[in-house]
Amino acid sequence: MGENTVRVLAVEDNPADLRLLKEQLGDASSMEFEVVGAGTLKDALQLIPSGGFSVALLDLNLPDSFGLDGIEKILATPAAPPEVRKPPAVPCEFDTRPPRAQSLPFVTAPCFHDP
Numbered sequence: 001m002g003e004n005t006v007r008v009l010a011v012e013d014n015p016a017d018l019r020l021l022k023e024q025l026g027d028a029s030s031m032e033f034e035v036v037g038a039g040t041l042k043d044a045l046q047l048i049p050s051g052g053f054s055v056a057l058l059d060l061n062l063p064d065s066f067g068l069d070g071i072e073k074i075l076a077t078p079a080a081p082p083e084v085r086k087p088p089a090v091p092c093e094f095d096t097r098p099p100r101a102q103s104l105p106f107v108t109a110p111c112f113h114d115p
Helices: 015-026 041-050 069-075
Strands: 006-011 033-038 055-058
Touching (some): 006 041, 033 041, 041 069, 055 069
């Protein structure tokens, strides 16, 4: 991995989705990505202190975390990535942020609307 490699923490419990993410990022021609997978929030919180993650992609429906709680826990971790995103194919109802989360510095990806 080169010095311009973007280190991504992908918190995703579905192996097929993680594999697809790795393939999509691998197809990016202008950047190189190193994707480190974690199947649970607990696993992710153990990986973060090793540092070096540029971004965390967080599934908002994990076995041990649901919704914004995972984002709050990641951002409260020492050496947290400067940016946390949810995956793009997440229903829009997850974009409604309760008052307690209005100030969380995370970026929402595009979402889809159920027909």
